[in-house]
Amino acid sequence: MAEVDDTDRLLLDLLRVDARRTYSDMAGEVGLSVAAVKRRVDRLREIGVITGFTVQVDHARLGAGVEAFIELRFLGNTRVSAIVRSVGSIPEVQAVFTLAGDPDALVQVRVRDLAHLQLVIDTLRRSGSVTGTRTLMVLGSWERRD
């Protein structure tokens, strides 16, 4: 099991708000030396708690203004790994969530416009053993930014 103490959690909170924060900044916040902070962050990466650092982008300003969730239903004998593999290979797909019950999966996509969305939905329906889709168009979104 991963041993993560309160200081580690505080560091994770700080990095969640700004992943490019310097170790010096964080050291000041948590009351440790710079070296100690670096050792903790390195350790969090090594034990797999931190899986990476990424940039948050306003996709609406990059010509991919339409976002949607697509519920998928599959044939009963479809393997989960096959679902993720085939759906994940579609470039417009941002994330795939396999689910318990009905539907079988939830796919988050980002596209330029509605015609583009139609294309992606068609691709999904053709890829593998999809028996049905239901599309939820996103009008607005809010994400935790503590």
Place this chain on the structure above:
Amino acid sequence: MAEVDDTDRLLLDLLRVDARRTYSDMAGEVGLSVAAVKRRVDRLREIGVITGFTVQVDHARLGAGVEAFIELRFLGNTRVSAIVRSVGSIPEVQAVFTLAGDPDALVQVRVRDLAHLQLVIDTLRRSGSVTGTRTLMVLGSWERRD
């Protein structure tokens, strides 16, 4: 409109993979000087294309192993801003997507266990003018990590 050229997009790709990459690294990748890269990244932040930098965490290793999407339905007269505000104030809520049609919103939550999930669902049903919920339990997930 935001003017983003191919070099900017390349920088965004590089930062998406590793947001703590140094300017020197990026300068080598895109064939510009360190100063030019910094200016471009600064500009992308200023014009709102880059909204932030964050850490990616394996929540399963932090005692929040259960993830779910909750579809919400509201009374017809409910304002979208009110939905987001009330739902977003629940700490377990990671994201809120307001939707066109039915359901009215999709809420992504992360909780310790099923008892905790039940608590959050109860809270959602009590907060504001929720008329119905439907919970999709996440078994597994995949996110684009280009």
Place this chain on the structure above:
DNA sequence: CTTGAAATCTCCTAGCT
């Protein structure tokens, strides 16, 4: 308007206590 080079300052990292 954007770039590159140089100077300065801060920060990172490793070794050691």
Place this chain on the structure above:
DNA sequence: AGCTAGGAGATTTCAAG
């Protein structure tokens, strides 16, 4: 975990295309 030293990176300034 802290301290320290040497190297690497960040940031500003200035000159040029």
